[in-house]
Amino acid sequence: MKCKRCRRTEAAVDLPSHHAAFCPDCFFVFFRRQVEEGIRTLALLSPEDRVLVCVSGGKDSLVLWDILMDLGYRTEGLHIDLGIEGYSDRSREKTLAYARSRGKETIVVDLREEGVPIPEAAKRSRKEECSVCGTVKRYFFNRVAAKRGFTAVATGHNLDDEAARLLGNLLHWDGEHLSRQHPLLPEETQGLVRKVKPLWRVGEMETAAYGFLKGIDYVTEECPLSFDATSLVYKEALSLIEEKMPGTRRRFYQEFLKDGGRFRSEAIVKGQDAVRTCLACGAPTYTETCGFCRLKARAIAGAERRRR
């Protein structure tokens, strides 16, 4: 099959949801346009921004960093070492190797040094690993960005991630999470830095193809703690539907951002909680003490239980 754009070269990437197939060069053009369009339509970033890119070492975050640099944004990488034996070491290595190849430094936060490596923090606080990991990462993303004067935090969430999350939130009619699910969370007073997801228009297969064709060397293994993550179940269910009805996932998420706005506006009408300052650490939070400090307190209490 020939590329649907240049009609000369053999197609290398098949995109049923777009009724298209591209050769590598035309795919780069397509992919870049999708990301640019995603940034432009929702006003995620401006050329003045100093962007902190959260890089795990996986395909999505490295592709995100790669394309943001290519688009000319001022970026720095932040890597959180989760403290998961083997997996975290390999992830850190890939991240640093990629950064070196682009002549970039990476800020590294080591959760072992911070006293909250994910496996132990989850065990001691008796909470689910993925949930603990989310709390801890969000905390450091914002802390590093606020302390170092970044104006935006960018994460590599793609269309498949966001659609799966949307499905999960709808299955549970989780109005709170639905109201905050958006590729743009604007900055707030009290030091809450703007959070953006520039890859919201591109699918997982597309970022994988982009990473592969660009020769980006990323960690291909899944996190060993995520094997029973609920998000993977929602992804699988959506993939099943997408396979039979290509384009459903994209329309589902994009129409939510338009029509689904009703959820967000409702939450605002209900009176969303204001951002406050964590009584323990001073971080921005919607509750008295922030999620990270509550988690730490639970983990410390758990460790003490064990010692007794």
Next chain:
Amino acid sequence: MKCKRCRRTEAAVDLPSHHAAFCPDCFFVFFRRQVEEGIRTLALLSPEDRVLVCVSGGKDSLVLWDILMDLGYRTEGLHIDLGIEGYSDRSREKTLAYARSRGKETIVVDLREEGVPIPEAAKRSRKEECSVCGTVKRYFFNRVAAKRGFTAVATGHNLDDEAARLLGNLLHWDGEHLSRQHPLLPEETQGLVRKVKPLWRVGEMETAAYGFLKGIDYVTEECPLSFDATSLVYKEALSLIEEKMPGTRRRFYQEFLKDGGRFRSEAIVKGQDAVRTCLACGAPTYTETCGFCRLKARAIAGAERRRR
């Protein structure tokens, strides 16, 4: 494993979504309560009603008729012979045999005699079979009920059907259909009879178990035209999620009926179209001519195209 209710007899039906397992007798009690509860909480039926039960010959509709009779409702069966070779004959036979076994008559509408057997009507109108079937059935359900003085039309849609439909409506953000998705559609002027789905609280597996344990002889084959029905894809996706997270399907649908009411109320605020009278046949409709008459017109035009 012993029955979780009587704790004496061996359990025969396992219900992970209810964290329960019942022996046959206790399962009958459970099932009956679920249906009663479903009828009561949404005020679907009253003892004064004359209920037209739509019976296809499949498990859901025969179980529905069976339990409505057991609950003491005044019922009659309506069977629509779809005109699908082999399948429709077997379905009609099973329906009439069941009715005879309960000393009941069945009203039969034969779509071949009405000039709209589904396979031909779909081909000639160039529309998807399941969609044509839905239009035609809805038309005759209401027409027979209105003409013969029934106060309610009952269909055998179960929880799995309704949850799959809800998922499909959400994936497409179909506000029109979301606003009308409810186990109770009240009667309207212009001869639109109340429509109810008394099995909305029980799952497909549960109606199958009930039918099997009661010795109801139903058609087990799937409709040969529905093999690529989109509803089956949504069902499969939800089954995949349900298997990993039992109870999700039930909560998804039941919470929609509570919280999801926002969709319905929004549609009402937007000003739902009023019921009018079809210019061609006089049936109640939201458009100038009813869906059935438009379909017939398309089918006739299609037949003429072929003759030329």
